[in-house]
Amino acid sequence: xxxxxxxxxxxxxxxxxxxxxxxxxxxxxxxxxxxxxxxxxxxxxxxxxxxxxxxxxxxxxxxxxxxxxxxxxxxxxxxxxxxxxxxxxxxxxxxxxxxxxxxxxxxxxxxxxxxxxxx
Amino acid sequence: xxxxxxxxxxxxxxxxxxxxxxxxxxxxxxxxxxxxxxxxxxxxxxxxxxxxxxxxxxxxxxxxxxxxxxxxxxxxxxxxxxxxxxxxxxxxxxxxxxxxxxxxxxx
Numbered sequence: 001x002x003x004x005x006x007x008x009x010x011x012x013x014x015x016x017x018x019x020x021x022x023x024x025x026x027x028x029x030x031x032x033x034x035x036x037x038x039x040x041x042x043x044x045x046x047x048x049x050x051x052x053x054x055x056x057x058x059x060x061x062x063x064x065x066x067x068x069x070x071x072x073x074x075x076x077x078x079x080x081x082x083x084x085x086x087x088x089x090x091x092x093x094x095x096x097x098x099x100x101x102x103x104x105x106x107x108x109x110x111x112x113x114x115x116x117x118x119x
Numbered sequence: 120x121x122x123x124x125x126x127x128x129x130x131x132x133x134x135x136x137x138x139x140x141x142x143x144x145x146x147x148x149x150x151x152x153x154x155x156x157x158x159x160x161x162x163x164x165x166x167x168x169x170x171x172x173x174x175x176x177x178x179x180x181x182x183x184x185x186x187x188x189x190x191x192x193x194x195x196x197x198x199x200x201x202x203x204x205x206x207x208x209x210x211x212x213x214x215x216x217x218x219x220x221x222x223x224x225x226x
Contacts, residue, residue, distance in 0.1 A: 037163075045155075045163065045206055047215040060214045061120075094162055102169040104210040105153040109162035 002026035002108045004095050009113030016085050016117070022078040022095030022110055030073040033098035035106055036080050038091035038115075046091070049080065050098065063089075085117045121145050121209050125218035131226040136197045140221045142190045142207035151211035154183055154192045157220075158203045166205075167192065197223075 008020040022034075036048040049059045049069040057069050068081040078095050092114050096106035122145040132138050142152065150170040155163035165174045167183035170190055180195040194201055202225050207218040 044220045045157075045208070045217040047208070047217065050215075058213045099168075102172060103151045103153070104215070105165055105168040105208075106155075106163070107165050107174065109164075112162055 002097065004097065004108055004110035006093065006095055006110040006113040009093065009115045011116045011118065012085055013119050014086060014117055017081070017083045018085065018115060020080040020082065020093055020095075020113055020115070022080075024076050024078065024097070027097065029071050029076050029078055033100055033104065034069075034071065034078045035096045035098050036069060036078075036093060037096060037106070037109075038089075038093045039112075040088075040091045043091075048093070050104075051078070082115070085115075087117050089115060090117045091115060120214055121148060121212060121216055123207055123209055123216050123218040125205075125207055125221050127221060128219065129222040129224065131224050132197055133226045134197050134199055138194045138197055138223065140192045140205055140207075140223075142185075142192070142218050144188045144190075144209055144211075147187045148209045148211035150186045151209055152183070152185065152190045153208045153210060154181075155206045155208065156201075156203045157206065163206065199225075 003025045005023045035050045051057050051069045066084045070079045092112040094112045095110045097108040124143045126141045152170045154167040157163045171183045182193045204220045204222045
């Protein structure tokens with residue numbers, strides 16, 4: 001059974017850093033495309049980043065240069081390193097497995113982890 | 120960036136109704152359009168990909184159509200569990216933008 005479990009969220013001050021983890025089971029992270037999507041409180045969904053199975057990475061302009069997506073193949077875990085955090089980064093962060101045949105889409109999602117950026 | 124605009128933003132309907140939600144892209148995205156359903160406090164759930172392909176396990180009352188810039192999600196006969204928020208997403212080019220969402224409420 002495919003499962004994704006995020007962790008690492010919490011309260012952080014503006015300018016601070018946080019690393020989110022997404023532990024996967026039931027499939028191999030390194031063989032798949034993996035994404036992060038966030039949702040500010042009461043707002044819509046915002047795509048954040050993706051890492052391809054080959055290692056290529058892409059980011060939303062709003063996080064480029066501040067966030068880094070990566071994975072640890074030995075732990076079958078996806079990460080999102082978030083630096084220089086701003087109030088507008090406050091959101092629930094979801095990791096997702098992406099399929100790409102007939103168009104990229106996220107077929108499995110984690111439960112989300114809340115990041116709050118506030119002083 | 121490609122802008123995705125959904126209409127309506129909210130919709131009231133009754134069990135058994137046929138409902139259609141529209142999503143328009145600011146430029147052609149071919150058929151690279153996904154639809155997700157989200158219930159309060161839960162992660163989104165994939166319903167439709169490639170504009171019209173039904174995700175495995177999703178009831179056949181859900182269907183999608185369109186290509187280019189105009190797309191629709193149709194629920195043929197609303198069930199109580201369908202009351203939720205629906206988002207479209209383009210996967211044609213980065214960033215993979217979402218529509219603002221359509222909240223489907225019980226009339």
